[in-house]
Amino acid sequence: MIKEKTGDEIRRREFLEMVLGASAGLLLTPGKAFLRTAGKRPTDLKVVVLGFDGMDPGLVRQYIDRGSLPNFKKLAASGSFLKLRSSVPPQSPVAWANFITGTNPGGHAIFDFVHRDPKNYLPIFSASESLPSKHNLRLGSLILPLSGGEVKNLRKGRAFWQILEDYDIPATIFKIPSNYPPVETRQRTFSGMGTPDLKGYYGLFNYYTNEYRTITEEYGGGGRVHNIYVIGNRVEARIPGPNNPFKKGNPETYVDFKVFIDPINAVAKIAYQDQEFILKEKEWSGWKQIRFEFLPAQGVSGIFMFYLKEIRPKFKLYVSPININPADPALPVSTPDSYSRELARKFGPFFTKGLPADTAALENGVLDEDEFLAQDEIVYNESLAMLEDELKNFRSGVLFFYFSNTDQRQHMFFRLIDHGHPAYEETLAAEFGQVIEKTYQQMDKALQMVMEKADHDTVIIVLSDHGFTPFRRGFNLNTWLLQNGYHHLESGARPEELTLFSKTDWSRTKAYGVGLNALYLNLKGRESRGIVEQRERETLAREIASKLEKIVDPKTGERVILKAYLSQETYSGAFVNEAPDIILGFNRNYRISWNSPLGNFPGELLEDNAQKWSGDHMSSPDVIPGILLSNRPVRMEDPALEDVTAGLLSLFGIKIPPEVTGKPIF
Amino acid sequence: MGKAKIKIEKELYQKIVKIAGVAGYSSPEEYIVHVLEKEISKFEGADSEEEIKKRLKGLGYIS
Numbered sequence: 113m114i115k116e117k118t119g120d121e122i123r124r125r126e127f128l129e130m131v132l133g134a135s136a137g138l139l140l141t142p143g144k145a146f147l148r149t150a151g152k153r154p155t156d157l158k159v160v161v162l163g164f165d166g167m168d169p170g171l172v173r174q175y176i177d178r179g180s181l182p183n184f185k186k187l188a189a190s191g192s193f194l195k196l197r198s199s200v201p202p203q204s205p206v207a208w209a210n211f212i213t214g215t216n217p218g219g220h221a222i223f224d225f226v227h228r229d230p231k232n233y234l235p236i237f238s239a240s241e242s243l244p245s246k247h248n249l250r251l252g253s254l255i256l257p258l259s260g261g262e263v264k265n266l267r268k269g270r271a272f273w274q275i276l277e278d279y280d281i282p283a284t285i286f287k288i289p290s291n292y293p294p295v296e297t298r299q300r301t302f303s304g305m306g307t308p309d310l311k312g313y314y315g316l317f318n319y320y321t322n323e324y325r326t327i328t329e330e331y332g333g334g335g336r337v338h339n340i341y342v343i344g345n346r347v348e349a350r351i352p353g354p355n356n357p358f359k360k361g362n363p364e365t366y367v368d369f370k371v372f373i374d375p376i377n378a379v380a381k382i383a384y385q386d387q388e389f390i391l392k393e394k395e396w397s398g399w400k401q402i403r404f405e406f407l408p409a410q411g412v413s414g415i416f417m418f419y420l421k422e423i424r425p426k427f428k429l430y431v432s433p434i435n436i437n438p439a440d441p442a443l444p445v446s447t448p449d450s451y452s453r454e455l456a457r458k459f460g461p462f463f464t465k466g467l468p469a470d471t472a473a474l475e476n477g478v479l480d481e482d483e484f485l486a487q488d489e490i491v492y493n494e495s496l497a498m499l500e501d502e503l504k505n506f507r508s509g510v511l512f513f514y515f516s517n518t519d520q521r522q523h524m525f526f527r528l529i530d531h532g533h534p535a536y537e538e539t540l541a542a543e544f545g546q547v548i549e550k551t552y553q554q555m556d557k558a559l560q561m562v563m564e565k566a567d568h569d570t571v572i573i574v575l576s577d578h579g580f581t582p583f584r585r586g587f588n589l590n591t592w593l594l595q596n597g598y599h600h601l602e603s604g605a606r607p608e609e610l611t612l613f614s615k616t617d618w619s620r621t622k623a624y625g626v627g628l629n630a631l632y633l634n635l636k637g638r639e640s641r642g643i644v645e646q647r648e649r650e651t652l653a654r655e656i657a658s659k660l661e662k663i664v665d666p667k668t669g670e671r672v673i674l675k676a677y678l679s680q681e682t683y684s685g686a687f688v689n690e691a692p693d694i695i696l697g698f699n700r701n702y703r704i705s706w707n708s709p710l711g712n713f714p715g716e717l718l719e720d721n722a723q724k725w726s727g728d729h730m731s732s733p734d735v736i737p738g739i740l741l742s743n744r745p746v747r748m749e750d751p752a753l754e755d756v757t758a759g760l761l762s763l764f765g766i767k768i769p770p771e772v773t774g775k776p777i778f
Numbered sequence: 779m780g781k782a783k784i785k786i787e788k789e790l791y792q793k794i795v796k797i798a799g800v801a802g803y804s805s806p807e808e809y810i811v812h813v814l815e816k817e818i819s820k821f822e823g824a825d826s827e828e829e830i831k832k833r834l835k836g837l838g839y840i841s
Contacts, residue, residue: 225837234830314836322801324808334836339812341801426802433836471838523838612831628839706841710831725838 155281158570159763160503160562161512163211163288164555165204165305166519166729168579169195169739175552183559187572187741195737197752198578200677201629201695202733204305204519205239207577207753208289213269214757214772218683220269222290223691224627226709230639233613235626235710237314239306240265240292253360254407263293263443268687269771272757273299273510281764282509284502287495289514289577292466293444302446302455304514305466309433310404310414310442311354316433317470319478320349323426334472342427347371351384351431353404354412365404365411371429378423391420396486399461401437412442415461417490419483430478432487436464458501462494469520475724481544484524492517492554499558503565510760515558521551522580526727530582532701534720566743571763575756576738583728585665586705586721587672588714589625589696592663595717598623598656607713616711619643623656623693626711628704629730630692631656631676653678653693660696665718672718674699674732684773697732704730746777 172193176185187193199207199217201224209222217223227238241264249256267290273283274297285291287304294301309315317335322342340349353365369384378393384402391397397418405411414434421428436443439456445464446452455462468491474484492515499513525547527535559574566572593599594607598621601607605615613624618634618641625631633649636642644652657676665672679691696704706723707714729736740751748755754774761768762776786794791806798809834840 225839226834235834236830237834309836313833315838316832316836322803324803324812334838339815343801467838472836475838709840710834723841728839 155508155764156569157763158506158508158566159510159573159760160506160566160570161510161573161575161760162555162559162562163208163512163514164518164574164576164739165289165514165516166522166578166580167552167555167576167739168522169737170579171548171552172739175549178549180549180553181556183556183563184574184741187559187563187574187743191743192741192746194740194746194749194751196575196740196756197750198729198733198736198738199753200682200733201697202578202729202731202736202738203628204577204729205290207738208305209267209269210753211575211577211757212267212271212288212290214272214754214761214768214774215269215685216683216754216773217685217691218679218688219685219771219773220267221687221690222267223679223695224630226627226630228626228630228632230632230642232640233616233618233624233626233711235612237306238266238627239290242312250360254358255360256358265291265293265295267291267295269685270769271295271297272760273297273301273512275761275766275769275772276510276764279764279766281766283512284506284510285512286498286502287466287514287516288512289466294447297447299447300451302451303444303464303466305516307436307445307464307466308443309465310412310436311352311434313433315465315467315470315472317473317478318351318431319473320347320429320431321427323428334470335476335478337478340427342373345373345375347373347427347429351402351416351434353402353414353434356406358406358410365406367402367404371427373423373427380420380423382418391418393420393423395420396490401461402434413437413440414442415464417487419479419487421479421483430473430483432470433465435461438462438464455498459494459497462498463491467520468516471520471524471725474524481525481540481547485521485547488517488520496558496561500561503561506565513558515555517551518555518576521547522727523725524727526580526582527724530584530726533582533584533726534722535724535726570743572741572743573756573760574739574741575753577753578729578733578738579736580727580729581700581731581736583703583721583726584701585667585672586703586719587663587696587698587708588705588712588717588719589631589708590711591708591713591715591717592660593623593625593631594713596659601713608715611707611710611712613711622652624711625704625708627692628709629696629698631660631694631696633693635693649693650678650680653680657694660694663717665702667718668701670701671699672702673697674735685771696730697735698730700731700735702731703728740777742777744778748775748777751777 175181199210205222209220213220226235243262273285276283283299285301289305292303292306294303320338320340340347348370350366350368355362356365372381381390399415403413415437416434417432419430438452441452469488473479527533528541528545600617600620602615602617621634623633633644634642635644660673660676663672675697677695755777758768758774759777795806798806803809
């Protein structure tokens with residue numbers, strides 16, 4: 113019997129279909145309704161894939177030898193442990209897209225975290241795009257969208273779970289990166305890295321304090337600092353939400369909150385909407401729900417945490433980025449829609465934002481090392497509980513499960529295992545030098561959980577998308593292009609003051625760098641003000657690549673770029689022409705600088721990186737391979753990510769589709 | 779970075795001293811800098827290009 117929709121259900125559905133959440137162009141769209149669940153073909157075969165982002169084979173070997181990873185050791189002994197070739201470049205969205213599609217970036221069109229719009233040379237996020245509603249009705253100061261906006265996953269190529277679906281083999285895919293919004297499928301999938309917060313940012317924390325700070329939103333990069341007053345032991349402030357799509361000018365929504373400070377004890381009461389609770393100093397609130405109203409009875413809900421860092425002498429309150437509420441998702445985060453709600457029912461609120469740990473808060477001293485780790489432990493514990501539950505219900509097909517902690521903690525703590533790092537501090541190293549090893553041990557525990565559940569029909573695959581290297585020195589690509597005559601500025605422009613190519617003379621510019629590993633030629637017919645003719649494209653690309661590979665850091669005597677890859681030679685597939693012309697493969701210890709990716713021209717060609725973000729993975733892929741372990745012997749000496757995909761399909765006897773360029777590892 | 783002096787009315791200065799004390803600032807100067815920075819920030823980073831930068835910075839890889 114078909115149940116009739118209630119008024120509330122109709123309103124909710126219509127609302128989601130009509131509205132856009134306009135903060136930073138963020139849109140709200142419904143997921144699709146799914147008529148049946150996938151994978152009814154009976155198969156005894158079970159394949160569990162654990163994805164540990166950024167797990168480094170050198171460190172795994174070192175920790176195995178030290179006896180820290182008994183389950184990794186056991187798995188390696190029962191089958192294989194190899195280095196896994198990463199993508200060009202070895203950035204997570206690119207590498208995981210290689211695994212998802214079984215091919216290289218030429219086939220899936222994700223070439224970097226950041227692409228550029230050839231019409232205006234501005235950087236854009238590579239993985240997804242928000243399109244506004246095309247038709248609106250204006251009523252005074254209100255704007256009512258008459259058609260739905262859209263969030264679009266920009267990754268091309270079919271995902272391996274879509275291919276499995278063709279053969280009716282069930283799959284559950286938990287938080288794999290490069291899958292936001294999740295591609296259409298009847299399989300159970302939950303989006304991962306690339307999923308924004310409710311404001312459309314990739315993580316915007318709020319910090320309320322009366323401490324004098326020079327930190328601003330601009331400097332904070334990922335956070336907003338609110339200067340507040342403590343008057344009469346009371347603080348009044350507001351939490352910013354998404355921009356209101358219904359109002360002219362899309363003003364930012366907000367929710368007011370009050371903090372009542374105990375005059376004697378280090379505790380405070382926080383009150384907002386219908387919530388009221390007590391927090392002690394240095395206490396996390398746990399997940400709290402919040403609702404931002406657009407119109408009466410129309411709004412979106414999110415989840416977040418408070419952390420009361422300090423009450424006296426200065427007041428310091430951290431509010432995490434507002435995550436999409438999995439119990440009532442305003443944006444599509446799962447397939448089917450109900451999977452998100454099912455998880456929320458079982459586990460309560462949980463992190464939905466991709467890259468969940470707040471690295472920006474640690475970078476800017478808003479959270480210290482202990483506080484950052486406390487937050488990331490919540491991420492780990494949530495994931496572990498969900499893995500346990502998925503394993504309990506896993507009967508056949510594929511279960512892919514992802515952990516972000518390895519990547520995020522290595523980014524922030526590499527400085528404390530690398531004595532040569534500009535940000536190395538002995539006292540901090542004594543306290544936090546074990547963080548990375550302990551994190552690997554936590555992954556060993558997750559692996560143990562899988563191994564205990566595995567029977568003789570279970571194939572276990574453990575992989576990472578890339579390894580890690582210290583980030584000691586940053587290279588200013590655009591400064592180099594400027595110094596070498598490939599980039600030109602308008603007369604009188606002062607390079608150090610520029611951003612986003614604001615004073616570039618495109619009529620004389622032949623090349624520019626946008627993104628973390630990418631160099632583009634200013635190509636006629638592709639770029640709006642392109643001057644490089646098609647016939648000179650290859651010669652120019654070779655000339656620049658050859659010069660880049662010869663750059664030596666005067667401070668260390670090391671080469672900065674080991675290999676400058678020409679995309680036309682490196683990639684294959686339908687989207688090669690969308691690729692940057694050159695991909696920079698950095699040497700160990702090097703990376704693009706902090707400012708070059710967005711079209712800036714700092715004075716120095718190379719600079720020390722003294723930041724807490726101290727480990728990275730923008731090297732030539734052979735410098736930082738990922739890991740591949742399995743309880744089945746891998747019959748390949750030098751496997752790549754896309755070969756694992758082919759191997760996965762082959763386990764189920766599926767003929768490898770022509771667009772999958774990987775070769776089966778088994 | 780150097781420092782510059784500005785002149786303000788004594789009456790206003792007295793109010794600033796009073797409020798800075800109540801609001802928990804260590805000095806009137808700290809309070810003035812705070813208020814000015816807050817006001818200035820409203821005029822900075824308002825265009826869409828700045829918005830692009832801010833959004834991408836949340837990834838962690840860009841400053």
